[in-house]
Amino acid sequence: DPELTLTLPLKPTLQGGVDIFCHLLEPYITAENPAPLTDGIIETALRLVATFLPRVSADLSDIESRTQLSWASTIACSDFISLGGGDGALTLHGIEHAVSGFYDIAHGDGLAALLPAWMEYTCPVRRHRFARLGENVFGQTGGIGAVIQWLGDIGMGLKLRELGIEDSRIQSMAECAVKTAPWLNKHPLPLDCGTIAAIYRQSW
Secondary structure, rough: OHHHHHHHHHHHHHHHHHHHHOOOOOOOOHHOOOOOOHHHHHHHHHHHHHHHHHHHHHHHOOHHHHHHHHHHHHHOOHHHHOOOOOOOOOHHHHHHHHEEEOOOOOHHHHHHHHHHHHHHHHHHHHHHHHHHHHHHHHHOOHHHHHHHHHHHOOOOHHHOHOOOOOOOHHHHHHHHHHHHHHHHHHOOOOOOOHHHHHHHHHHH
């Protein structure tokens, strides 16, 4: 019921919106065998978040925008996005969980801070997927740039240091991520301690 979200303040609304976006984006990008139906469902839901999260941030009482975000959340957090084939894994989630496990920060803030570096690391083997993201979701070339611009526009262009993350704990967090997220081996490029630590440092 989207009316239940009307009293949600701006910051958790944005944090939740980024989480919805990442639940959709991660399998879309990491999929080894994307399928037309799956792509269509995910792209539609991504467009909903990209369009309506800025609108609701400008007017927290905008029930239409909250309704569309609620639909996107329902789809993103269900197996519906795997109908028709396709695969993929929530590997950004896997490396973020360690950050919000070590520190008392919102999951959505951690995702927002890590997303640009995760995309740039993944791009060499998923360039075609990021191009499709830019064209079909944002209506422009360059999916990575479009996402980074969108994060900035909604006030979620964050850095780990701004969230209080200490550089001295990066290696420990990377080791924790490897131990606690075994699905990281489904990423199209290696996500071992070294590469995860590099993503953390790039996000710092």
